[in-house]
Amino acid sequence: MTNFIDYFLGGISSGVIIALMALALVLVWRSTRVVNFAQLAQAMFTTFIALTVRDLTGSWLLALAAALASGLVLGVIVHFLVIRPVKRMDTSGAIIATFGVLIALEAFAGMIWGGDGKAFPPPIRNTGFEIGGRVWPFSPYDLLVVVTVIVLVLALTIVFTRTSVGLAMRASAFNPEVARLSGVRVSRMLVLGWAIAGFVGAVAGVLVAPLTTLSPTAFDVFLVFAFTAAVIGGLDSLVGAVAFGIGTGLVISLVSGYTDSSNAPVVALVLLVVNLLFKPEGVFTHHKARTV
């Protein structure tokens, strides 16, 4: 039983980070109906920028700020240079283009920072809390991660539900034609969606880096996890992405704990296959009518 609690606690921080990554995928999907397979390559790149800033200045907060700014910019750049021109054509083209961005970004990062894994030091202690004479696998850093993600998700929720920009974004995601007729600048909302996704992805990257090592391909496996979570959540639903992101993280942590961490991608694959076979429209989907 203590094993279970340990694995469960260990899965919380990775779960909330996967939730953020899934959120980034969903934000892009809602705005442009494209799954950005380069999302985590972008996050990897901005995390490397953060690491560089951290090495230069010694400040984690400055590093985070650099990652956020570059994530925002990178999201907008990818949207303007790649997705907007390609969107008119087939979906295959858009998918292939995002993989092109992934390959180029990973190689570019390798050129600048090298291919070896680099340690990203956590800003605060990453050894477990000691309660009742026992070290639990939940550290002050995990707490920081959870708090950061909660704050970010709350902020996004407020933006989407309580502001006019959020309303316009939801409108253009739900029905671009009607939104345009109602005076919403849909194309701007698309850019905004990509920018916010880049921002969210950048946060996820900086948060996850201390829990693993940072290398150009380090986030590939998280792409599978995040995609799994986003698809199970419905690919359209922010709530679904967060809920199943955490769920995926916990399942992976439990399976890794009880068996071996190399099983994690296989588990994600099984989750994905089961979901796509039995509930391909996702659990939290908004548009039942559209999928029928």
Next chain:
Amino acid sequence: MSRLTSLTERLPGTRLVSHALIALVIFGLLTWINQFIDPLLSYYLATAAMYATAMFGMTILVGLSGQVSLGNGALMAVGGYIFALTSLNWQTVPILGTPWNAVWSMVFAGIGGVVFGLLIGGIAARLKGPYLAGLTLGIAVGVPAIANRFPGLLGGENGLMIQVPYPAGGYAAATGGLTDDASTDEFLGGGDEPLYEELPDDLFTDEQAVIEDDFAGDDFLSDEDFLSDDDFLSDDDFLGDDDFLSDDDFLSDDDFSTNDGFTTDDVVPEEAFDDEAFGVEGDLGSDVSAIDGLDAGFVIEQWQASVAIAVACIVGFVALNLVRGRQGRVWQAVRDDPVAAAVSGISPAGSKISAFVVSSLFAALAGAVFAQILSFVGPGAFTLGLSLSLLVGIVLGGRTSLIGAMIGAVILVWLPEFVLDVSADRGWDDQITNNAPNFLYGILVVLVVLAAPGGLVGGVQGFAKRLNRR
């Protein structure tokens, strides 16, 4: 051209023959070239043929059927591992009881590919666009990781080393099926001392001039040819600590003689290495030009290349018939408009699954060839990067064309070498050199998708069309 087309339509079977001719000509040409180039180029040739084999499947799956898949690298892993496992573990063919050889391993790799293709295709047929791409991405990341779960059977992270099956007697047998029979016969009978007397006579039969029979069972190693357990060193055979030299045993500076002690006479004169020493050219006479370029050396790369070329040509022949036949039109119809296709009596799901099965079969065969080129299978060989390369190659060459697949395969082999050359000229450091090919791939893929969705082949065709109009 139009006359040719009408001819092929009028006569049943003509198309099959013309496709076979195309495949045979390419096979003959590449095999002929393979005999004159040095081992490194043979290795490139083998790699390109292996890529082409896998990418013919990508043409069908991604190009014609419109299903963007990243799983083909994992399906290559399936083929490679089946090849390795069967050739390592099975001594006889089940039921038949005949000795195992590499052809059987290839057959089983192909069967494995079909089975996995059915499994994945069955799921994939229900999915479209990004869902399918994401699922196959999961397969590309997840399946090679399975090897880590079974370190006993699959070798874990270190993978499995395999013996590359090549015919006993080395090079001579390797080309035996590839050179024409006349020279082969002379080769065997011409010399006073038969050089390769340990070879069975039936190694060089007439049928071996035909492509398929290059893989006649006898070409490959039989059980006896592989090392048995006894052949390996036992622990006792290794040196103990005492066997090593102590410091005293080493020569001191004084022990060395001066330069004067070593005269040029001590060097073995070149004449010592004349043809007779190797016994090849003298025995063979001058008309075995096919192997002149190789002298006495057995070059395994050449054998690997001829295997890879043969597989690529057979697979290419099958692909050509499928793509230019009814099935090719069915795939495209479903890709362009599934509803219209269904109304015309085509099953969209069946079409998608069949594309998956065919491409899996090709990928598995390519994986088996890859295993032979590397003499190794392991998770490190079948990475997400391999799957991505296949996608890159097919997009750059031309998504819907088999020629595009071949061009893509050449690009995949050539571009890294080109980058190495440029890097040597410019003095880039390793970090940049190692990543530059992928960087170029990524940028080129985006550019091709944006500017020339038909890839290189599509671009050339479009250009030719524009010229014609003027």
